[in-house]
Amino acid sequence: MIPFATYSLPQSETRQGLLLVGADGVIGSALATCLRQAGTPFFATSRRVQQPTAQLLPLDLQADPASWSLPAGLGTAYLCAAVCRLDQCRREPEHSYQINVERMVLLAERLAAEGCFIVFLSTNRVFDGRQPHVAADAPYSPTSEYGRQKASAEQRLLAACPQTAIVRLSKVLPANDALLQGWKNDLLQGRAIQPFHDVVMAPVALSSVVSLLRLIGERRQGGIWQITALQDISYAEAARQICSHLGCDPALVQARSYRDAGLHEEIYLQHSTLEVSRLQRDLGLTLPSAQAVIEMTVNP
Ligand SMILES: NC(=O)c1ccc[n+]([C@@H]2O[C@H](COP(=O)([O-])OP(=O)(O)OC[C@H]3O[C@@H](n4cnc5c(N)ncnc54)[C@H](OP(=O)(O)O)[C@@H]3O)[C@@H](O)[C@H]2O)c1
Numbered sequence: 001m002i003p004f005a006t007y008s009l010p011q012s013e014t015r016q017g018l019l020l021v022g023a024d025g026v027i028g029s030a031l032a033t034c035l036r037q038a039g040t041p042f043f044a045t046s047r048r049v050q051q052p053t054a055q056l057l058p059l060d061l062q063a064d065p066a067s068w069s070l071p072a073g074l075g076t077a078y079l080c081a082a083v084c085r086l087d088q089c090r091r092e093p094e095h096s097y098q099i100n101v102e103r104m105v106l107l108a109e110r111l112a113a114e115g116c117f118i119v120f121l122s123t124n125r126v127f128d129g130r131q132p133h134v135a136a137d138a139p140y141s142p143t144s145e146y147g148r149q150k151a152s153a154e155q156r157l158l159a160a161c162p163q164t165a166i167v168r169l170s171k172v173l174p175a176n177d178a179l180l181q182g183w184k185n186d187l188l189q190g191r192a193i194q195p196f197h198d199v200v201m202a203p204v205a206l207s208s209v210v211s212l213l214r215l216i217g218e219r220r221q222g223g224i225w226q227i228t229a230l231q232d233i234s235y236a237e238a239a240r241q242i243c244s245h246l247g248c249d250p251a252l253v254q255a256r257s258y259r260d261a262g263l264h265e266e267i268y269l270q271h272s273t274l275e276v277s278r279l280q281r282d283l284g285l286t287l288p289s290a291q292a293v294i295e296m297t298v299n300p
Helices: 011-015 026-037 086-091 093-113 145-160 178-188 206-219 235-246 277-283 290-298
Strands: 017-021 043-046 056-058 074-079 117-123 165-169 223-227
Touching: 017 026, 026 206, 074 093, 074 206, 086 093, 086 145, 093 117, 093 145, 117 145, 117 206, 145 165, 165 206, 178 235, 178 290, 206 223, 206 277, 223 277, 235 290
Parallel strands: 017 043, 017 074, 043 056, 074 117, 117 165, 165 223
Antiparallel strands: none
């Protein structure tokens, strides 16, 4: 078994062109950094640039698809662009549906028609979270507009491009995650924090997600992949873990409900874990516990 952090990709990944759509995002930028460090050539897209350079291509999914200019001969495309915020999808359902479903599927179809292998990033929120460790083939049951859009995109992608890899992620934590780092700083300064006791996460490290994406792209293994921690942890539990690790006063962690913070009901899921046995079965990968991911995030 290979822990995620120590996996290094064979050079064969370079045999065909790679495309990274959404290179400015949290996951897209981490994947770009990893590919760059490995010396793997790739094309990236951004909606922030106007003129193409050798590596960076303009691509705004909101723009007329006739204006999209994509390289030929691509081997694998990672589709990392999306409107990801729950509240934005709820407030702007038509706009976000256009990006997350219509245009994303159109882009994937164009690429797949040229023989490109598609890796599409999705979410545990295609399920309602009533059960833990949801099987990959369980019926869709989203409870938010964001989850409905991702479920819809998945279904359409799998129908149009059956070889596609769908990668369902739970909460992805970068090293030095802003929220957790903010808690750490507050606790060290003796300031109280107010994490939610009724919102859970099954966190995975950003580095693990990047390793998995590269592996799936390299092996061109399609179908549904799920990556979450094996257990959920509430935000309040995570905060208590950090507080205890720092040796700070436990009274500084003043847990509250997301309702008291005025957040919309859509944020609530009883569970956020998915069934992840394919990772070990097909790739020999093991996942760190939720607590270990929290630890790595706060003390990278
Ligand atoms: N991070 C997580 O915890 C998590 C969990 C589950 C699933 N996912 C999925 O993983 C994928 C990547 O997530 P992320 O955390 O990296 O998201 P992110 O940081 O919000 O990045 C999304 C990227 O999409 C780009 N984008 C938005 N609208 C666009 C448009 N009209 N045309 C072109 N690009 C556009 C954004 O561009 P700008 O930078 O210019 O705004 C941004 O770079 C998403 O599909 C998300 O649903 C993430």
